[in-house]
Amino acid sequence: MDAGGAGIEAVQVKRAFGAVTAVADVTFTAEPGRVTGLVGPNGSGKTTLLLMLASLLRPDDGQVRIAGVDPVADPAGARRLLGWMPDSLGAWPSLTAREVLIATAQLYDLSRVDARERADRLLDLVDLTALAGSAARVLSRGQKQRLALARALVHEPRVLLLDEPASGLDPQARIALRVLLRRLADEGCTILISSHVLSELEEVVDDAVFLLDGRTVGRDRVAAATTRVRPWRVRVAADASHGAGSDRESVAAALGRASGDVGVDRRDLLVPFADESAAVAGLRALVGAGIPIVEFAPAVGDLEHAFLDLRGDAAAEGSPE
Numbered sequence: 001m002d003a004g005g006a007g008i009e010a011v012q013v014k015r016a017f018g019a020v021t022a023v024a025d026v027t028f029t030a031e032p033g034r035v036t037g038l039v040g041p042n043g044s045g046k047t048t049l050l051l052m053l054a055s056l057l058r059p060d061d062g063q064v065r066i067a068g069v070d071p072v073a074d075p076a077g078a079r080r081l082l083g084w085m086p087d088s089l090g091a092w093p094s095l096t097a098r099e100v101l102i103a104t105a106q107l108y109d110l111s112r113v114d115a116r117e118r119a120d121r122l123l124d125l126v127d128l129t130a131l132a133g134s135a136a137r138v139l140s141r142g143q144k145q146r147l148a149l150a151r152a153l154v155h156e157p158r159v160l161l162l163d164e165p166a167s168g169l170d171p172q173a174r175i176a177l178r179v180l181l182r183r184l185a186d187e188g189c190t191i192l193i194s195s196h197v198l199s200e201l202e203e204v205v206d207d208a209v210f211l212l213d214g215r216t217v218g219r220d221r222v223a224a225a226t227t228r229v230r231p232w233r234v235r236v237a238a239d240a241s242h243g244a245g246s247d248r249e250s251v252a253a254a255l256g257r258a259s260g261d262v263g264v265d266r267r268d269l270l271v272p273f274a275d276e277s278a279a280v281a282g283l284r285a286l287v288g289a290g291i292p293i294v295e296f297a298p299a300v301g302d303l304e305h306a307f308l309d310l311r312g313d314a315a316a317e318g319s320p321e
């Protein structure tokens with residue numbers, strides 16, 4: 001392992017709780033300047049892994065490096081380098097939002113003056129200035145999430161670990177989070193982010209690490225899943241003279257498929273294509289047949305598609321444990 005690495009490195013990391021193996025075998029790298037998504041179903045070990053990376057839980061086996069520092073051997077050194085945003089704010093509910101940030105900054109050895117200045121800047125960054133004097137416990141879930149993010153950024157970490165940061169955020173706050181994460185990555189930060197909302201993750205991540213039953217899924221398997229047949233959403237211009245049923249017949253006919261191959265989802269038709277070039281040929285055939293297409297796009301994003309496909313593989317093989 002490269003002890004001088006700037007990002008996150010995990011090699012054959014394991015962690016059990018009694019008889020429950022939460023993390024069975026995790027190996028991955030997250031690069032500086034990139035946002036890496038941690039994707040996996042409920043109970044696949046994401047939070048356990050993040051806790052180990054954050055130096056808050058000891059691995060049973062394997063190695064972790066945070067910007068080259070081993071969080072087991074040097075937890076204080078790792079904590080100086082990493083910002084950790086748990087999935088709930090916790091700690092100090094009676095302090096105000098501003099006091100939470102000042103206290104955290106002072107824990108990282110900032111002077112009181114610098115801590116106040118940093119707190120005000122971060123409150124502005126996460127749009128909480130108006131609530132600076134409110135007790136943390138009275139903040140809404142989304143406001144607590146924003147405060148937790150500000151707290152994670154207090155010491156300008158080089159590595160950012162975020163557990164479900166978008167949960168509870170309204171659409172505007174989610175967009176602001178995406179913009180902020182992109183900016184931090186552009187400044188050289190290494191960002192690892194877990195989320196269940198794959199469509200949102202899709203818009204911000206550069207790379208993805210897939211966890212199934214506590215194990216990282218190999219790149220080859222992910223690449224194969226990403227390129228496998230997927231449904232495309234086809235919308236035909238609304239025409240009062242006939243319903244979706246007859247659109248389905250005409251689309252199937254234009255594509256030379258049986259109408260049973262074409263699914264119906266409310267106003268849209270779902271047509272499986274093997275890859276992008278098959279989709280391009282399909283669209284050409286539909287337009288050539290005079291069908292008024294108003295929308296034509298993959299029905300699920302790359303991450304979601306790979307996730308569903310990998311889960312399908314795992315179910316077919318049976319659980320590896």
Ligand SMILES: Nc1ncnc2c1ncn2[C@@H]1O[C@H](COP(=O)(O)OP(=O)(O)OP(=O)(O)O)[C@@H](O)[C@H]1O
Nearest residue numbers: 017020021022040041042043044045046047048049
């Ligand atoms: N402290 C603990 N004691 C016992 N079992 C635990 C503990 N923490 C986690 N587990 C178990 O380890 C497994 C992985 O849990 P973990 O919370 O890491 O998954 P996750 O991927 O974050 O799940 P979710 O997406 O639901 O948040 C689960 O089966 C869970 O029940």
